[in-house]
Amino acid sequence: MLQVAIVGGGLSGLALAERLQKAQLRFAVFEARNRFGGRILSHTPDSQTGEPAPFRNDLGPSWVWPDTQHRIAEFINRHGLSTMAQWQQGLSLYLPDRKANPQAFKDSTTYASARRIVGGSYRLIESLLCRLPPNSLHLNHRLTSLLDRGDHVELNFELAGRTIIVRARQVVLAIPPRLIGTGIDFQSPLAGPMRNAMQATPTWMAGQAKALIYYAEPFWRAAGYSGSAFAPYQGAALMEIFDAGSESGHIAALSGFFALPAALRREYREDLEALITEQLVRLFGAAAAKPLQILLQDWYCEPYTANLDDETPLIDHPRYGHPWLQLDHWNDKLYFGASETAAEYGGYLEGALAAAQRIGDALELTALSLAG
Numbered sequence: 565m566l567q568v569a570i571v572g573g574g575l576s577g578l579a580l581a582e583r584l585q586k587a588q589l590r591f592a593v594f595e596a597r598n599r600f601g602g603r604i605l606s607h608t609p610d611s612q613t614g615e616p617a618p619f620r621n622d623l624g625p626s627w628v629w630p631d632t633q634h635r636i637a638e639f640i641n642r643h644g645l646s647t648m649a650q651w652q653q654g655l656s657l658y659l660p661d662r663k664a665n666p667q668a669f670k671d672s673t674t675y676a677s678a679r680r681i682v683g684g685s686y687r688l689i690e691s692l693l694c695r696l697p698p699n700s701l702h703l704n705h706r707l708t709s710l711l712d713r714g715d716h717v718e719l720n721f722e723l724a725g726r727t728i729i730v731r732a733r734q735v736v737l738a739i740p741p742r743l744i745g746t747g748i749d750f751q752s753p754l755a756g757p758m759r760n761a762m763q764a765t766p767t768w769m770a771g772q773a774k775a776l777i778y779y780a781e782p783f784w785r786a787a788g789y790s791g792s793a794f795a796p797y798q799g800a801a802l803m804e805i806f807d808a809g810s811e812s813g814h815i816a817a818l819s820g821f822f823a824l825p826a827a828l829r830r831e832y833r834e835d836l837e838a839l840i841t842e843q844l845v846r847l848f849g850a851a852a853a854k855p856l857q858i859l860l861q862d863w864y865c866e867p868y869t870a871n872l873d874d875e876t877p878l879i880d881h882p883r884y885g886h887p888w889l890q891l892d893h894w895n896d897k898l899y900f901g902a903s904e905t906a907a908e909y910g911g912y913l914e915g916a917l918a919a920a921q922r923i924g925d926a927l928e929l930t931a932l933s934l935a936g
Contacts, residue, residue, distance in 0.1 A: 565731045566592055568927060569719055571707050572738030574602025576901050576916035578692040579639075580736060583924035585696060589931055593696070594705040594721060594730070596868050600693060602739075603769055603869060604913075606684030607776060607859060609815050619810050620684030621776050621817055623861035624769065625913055626808070627678040628685075633914035635921065640681070643691040647679035651807040654785060656792040657847050662799060666847050671792060675806070688913070710735065712752035712894045734930070736923055738901040739868070740767040741889055746871050754893065761888040763873070765904050768882075768911030770874035773822040773829055773862040775802060775840055782809050782816040783851040791818055793847045800824075801839040805847070818844065826864040826875045836860060884910020890922065896930055899923045 573595030606620040630637035656671040705721040721728040745762035791807030803823035844852035885907030906915035
């Protein structure tokens, strides 16, 4: 029997696994996807010519703020990773409506302390995976139900059409609370306020989509633009655009967050690339008319990220870390550990590490009390 079963192989689940590995606790990580990382997803460009180190672009979270986020800063240092500043040299652009001319301005605040991880945010996941025993890592395991057996928890997973039963002294659900509330059968009941808290906690990024646009060269840099642009008008394809290329410029790319909600993204799916290109031409001129490649990542279409309640993208950052989500349940046997459970920096990578730290402290304390 496992001491701890971790459900969810994103940053929070894997960071907790690393902590348990050091504490010599017997654990396993179960991930429903066919890859680890959760909402962390990086893309490798076709060509790496001229780059001193492997380069990847992020289709999920792109930035960290080590100056104010001490957990991510410590993680980066401890794992030997490095960061680079978000490219901001040059003028930013503001497009107030479809027919207006873009307005250029100097923006020194939007990405002032934001940094990108060299090699993409997936380097966080890779650095954890290489430190964990392979036989503790399980992909394609979808949790269907949980049952409190008194001295342990019984987990039922679906794997390739079969049911796999796992037993563990303690369970950590390191997946978005809203998905837990709608996708998992709790055969032993949870308190009503707990279910309400899960349902009321929106999943960060779940309603969002990102575009990644590659070009032969960073023509906007040569023209004196930073690549940053904002288009808040109704009907814009992308609402926020930024330079996603390498520092050297050998890999040229722009990226952006969609302004269109999920329903319109579905309706105009075949036209999205044309709409993006048209908008970029309005912003940066004719040089933007011939992208080498456009990639779209719609997180609302990811069944292990979003459900129907996430269709409308979040405008403001929610207040995360509901007290019920930070408690243990079933007499110290059940914990909730996604980034959205963190009282500070909920939804961010820092929040995922905060959740892992909180639960790691609790599990180690339990292990010490049992040993004593």
